[in-house]
Amino acid sequence: MFAGLDFGTSNCSIGIINNDNEPVLVPLEDGETRLSSCIFLEHGVIKPEVVSEYELSKRVRAEKASQSQRINSGDKSSNQRVLSDDELVNIVRKQLRKENREDAKTSQKSQSVMEALQSNSEVIFGKEAELAHMSDPEKWFLY
Structure with missing residues (x-):
């Protein structure tokens, strides 16, 4: 056989x-x-996304500076209205949460079998x- x-x-x-x-x-x-x-x-x-207040304020300042630069340069192509501080905070917070989720997914996928078992x-x-x-x-x- x-x-x-x-x-x-x-x-x-x-x-x-x-x-x-x-x-x-x-x-x-x-x-x-x-x-x-x-x-x-x-x-x-994947744990809930924690947004660092330091990173949030840093990014909001950068967005404000970018917005001011567009306005001061007379950039007519942007056709964007000036966003309030609250709007900028909300937008940046969403961006940071999305980045944190993507980072967590990438980290999770690179997790080894031994790490997962532990x-x-x-x-x-x-x-x-x-x-x-x-x-x-x-x-x-x-x-």
């Missing part, structure tokens, strides 16, 4: 040559010929792991 084992990164299967000299997949679990070998673990959780206890295997991954692929490592 000849047998072949496919130990893949997400599925495993075993094939044999039967007595009729035909290739056949062997049932492994619950009659299935494919056994999921997926391991999923959750990335670290930071959380949820590790899911097999079919359950596949379902978890399909529900939220960005949230999980796939191995």
